[in-house]
Amino acid sequence: MIGQANSIERRSGVALWRQIADQLLHSIAVGDFPENAALPPEVALAERYGVNRHTIRSAIAALVQEGVLRAEQGRGTFVLSRRRLSYPIGARTRFSEGLQGQASERHITLLASSVEPANRRVAESLGLAKGVDVIRLETRGEADGMPVSRAAGWFDARRFAGIDAAMAETGSITASLARFGVSDYLRQSTVLSARHADAADLADLDLQPGAIVLVTVAVNVTPDGQPIQFSESRFPAERIELKLSAL
Amino acid sequence: MIGQANSIERRSGVALWRQIADQLLHSIAVGDFPENAALPPEVALAERYGVNRHTIRSAIAALVQEGVLRAEQGRGTFVLSRRRLSYPIGARTRFSEGLQGQASERHITLLASSVEPANRRVAESLGLAKGVDVIRLETRGEADGMPVSRAAGWFDARRFAGIDAAMAETGSITASLARFGVSDYLRQSTVLSARHADAADLADLDLQPGAIVLVTVAVNVTPDGQPIQFSESRFPAERIELKLSAL
DNA sequence: GAAATTTGTCTATTGATATAGACAATTATA
DNA sequence: TATAATTGTCTATATCAATAGACAAATTTC
Numbered sequence: 432m433i434g435q436a437n438s439i440e441r442r443s444g445v446a447l448w449r450q451i452a453d454q455l456l457h458s459i460a461v462g463d464f465p466e467n468a469a470l471p472p473e474v475a476l477a478e479r480y481g482v483n484r485h486t487i488r489s490a491i492a493a494l495v496q497e498g499v500l501r502a503e504q505g506r507g508t509f510v511l512s513r514r515r516l517s518y519p520i521g522a523r524t525r526f527s528e529g530l531q532g533q534a535s536e537r538h539i540t541l542l543a544s545s546v547e548p549a550n551r552r553v554a555e556s557l558g559l560a561k562g563v564d565v566i567r568l569e570t571r572g573e574a575d576g577m578p579v580s581r582a583a584g585w586f587d588a589r590r591f592a593g594i595d596a597a598m599a600e601t602g603s604i605t606a607s608l609a610r611f612g613v614s615d616y617l618r619q620s621t622v623l624s625a626r627h628a629d630a631a632d633l634a635d636l637d638l639q640p641g642a643i644v645l646v647t648v649a650v651n652v653t654p655d656g657q658p659i660q661f662s663e664s665r666f667p668a669e670r671i672e673l674k675l676s677a678l
Numbered sequence: 679m680i681g682q683a684n685s686i687e688r689r690s691g692v693a694l695w696r697q698i699a700d701q702l703l704h705s706i707a708v709g710d711f712p713e714n715a716a717l718p719p720e721v722a723l724a725e726r727y728g729v730n731r732h733t734i735r736s737a738i739a740a741l742v743q744e745g746v747l748r749a750e751q752g753r754g755t756f757v758l759s760r761r762r763l764s765y766p767i768g769a770r771t772r773f774s775e776g777l778q779g780q781a782s783e784r785h786i787t788l789l790a791s792s793v794e795p796a797n798r799r800v801a802e803s804l805g806l807a808k809g810v811d812v813i814r815l816e817t818r819g820e821a822d823g824m825p826v827s828r829a830a831g832w833f834d835a836r837r838f839a840g841i842d843a844a845m846a847e848t849g850s851i852t853a854s855l856a857r858f859g860v861s862d863y864l865r866q867s868t869v870l871s872a873r874h875a876d877a878a879d880l881a882d883l884d885l886q887p888g889a890i891v892l893v894t895v896a897v898n899v900t901p902d903g904q905p906i907q908f909s910e911s912r913f914p915a916e917r918i919e920l921k922l923s924a925l
Numbered sequence: 926g927a928a929a930t931t932t933g934t935c936t937a938t939t940g941a942t943a944t945a946g947a948c949a950a951t952t953a954t955a
Numbered sequence: 956t957a958t959a960a961t962t963g964t965c966t967a968t969a970t971c972a973a974t975a976g977a978c979a980a981a982t983t984t985c
Binding site: 439444445448452453515520625626627629633639643645668672 | 686687690691692693695696697699700701704740762764767867868869870871872873874876877880886890891892915919920921922923
């Protein structure tokens with residue numbers, strides 16, 4: 432954080448306990464409260480934020496629920512592991528490789544697939560006519576059992592017919608594309624935004640209401656510039672940061 | 679958006695009217711409701727979100743307050759301009775150039791400057807010893823009179839003594855660095871995250887409580903790899919998207 | 926063992942959020 | 956001009972969020 436104002440807004444449509452929970456989460460992520468350290472006692476936090484102790488307790492309860500804190504009667508409240516994974520985005524963005532070294536177990540699950548007519552956005556990105564059939568793959572990425580991404584990918588249905596089966600079998604976009612003669616692909620463009628998690632995000636990513644998701648909209652192309660995949664991915668901001676590298 | 683669930687969460691610590699306001703904002707940004715188009719009538723929206731009409735009215739009132747919507751009795755509620763600027767991030771990220779063509783007027787204001795001992799993060803990034811003096815520049819970027827970024831930049835105080843004055847005079851980081859013999863610089867690394875705007879963000883960026891900010895932490899280096907600037911920038915997610923390019 | 930510190934639970938009260946219904950005011954349309 | 960559609964205002968009620976205070980339960984410290 433910059434100015435470290437540590438202040439909160441009333442009548443904002445966001446409950447005080449949630450604002451405080453968010454700030455604590457941020458303080459922890461930034462390292463103000465290291466792993467296993469004790470948080471200041473509830474009374475001290477209440478004074479610092481200018482709220483009632485019960486409001487602090489609500490914020491802490493939410494973070495305990497999220498698995499960020501552990502409260503022990505008589506001892507204090509302690510910080511559990513809250514390391515954010517750093518997901519590299521660059522010319523060769525690959526899920527599993529990207530998190531190598533940060534999580535021992537990582538995989539992608541195919542949640543659903545469908546064939547649908549391309550909407551304007553998908554069609555333009557893939558260089559197809561609007562309305563042409565495309566295959567949509569809905570996937571979730573997990574690292575050490577924790578959901579870290581939720582993505583939708585669109586592919587030309589004629590060129591990549593059966594990629595859904597390949598994906599289900601291999602659990603890898605890269606491997607699936609390889610079956611269709613795509614030995615290599617590059618990230619052509621990435622546009623980034625952020626918003627509140629909606630109900631679908633909450634369910635898919637196992638988040639608590641009020642969480643924030645990072646959203647990337649990207650196009651992958653073959654080395655000779657032919658677009659093969661359009662995707663929209665969502666990352667829980669509390670678990671992932673995006674590290675931009677050579678692109 | 680992906681599944682387009684358009685649903686909301688109760689008892690989440692985020693008021694329903696704010697969740698709905700956020701979703702409407704997103705729908706508008708994505709183009710579901712084009713500029714000058716009429717929103718569905720309040721009764722229809724109430725049914726669609728499964729809430730009372732008064733709750734919809736609260737959400738709309740907030741967006742009217744933010745200047746996103748205009749309500750006219752007897753006619754309907756209409757979308758005002760809600761174009762998000764696209765801020766390019768790449769090897770040569772420069773504020774003014776980046777928004778060229780998207781905003782006719784754009785400039786950086788120096789809000790404050792100070793000399794302080796480098797903390798661990800700044801010291802490591804700049805290759806200095808912890809505690810060495812660094813200059814901190816607090817700036818705000820504006821496009822067409824609207825705040826679009828709020829940044830803190832840190833520089834080695836010995837090498838760049840007086841850069842605060844240069845910044846105040848030129849209104850440009852690039853021009854200021856040029857005075858110290860830095861004719862060119864590159865973006866070495868960028869780490870990206872998102873969080874709720876805190877009180878300082880709300881004031882600096884003229885945001886409404888509950889808004890989301892994109893946060894970039896970056897290091898700029900000279901062409902031969904010498905780090906010269908460490909920075910942390912915040913962008914209002916409702917006004918800016920980040921477009922990642924060759925980095 | 927006693928005291929101090931800290932989290933856990935309970936009751937009560939106030940203000941913000943959300944629902945429900947009715948009707949007024951304005952605009953567009955038949 | 957009448958009717959329908961839409962936003963604006965008002966009252967009433969229920970639930971959630973936040974404050975306030977008191978005391979219990981567990982742990983650490985002296």
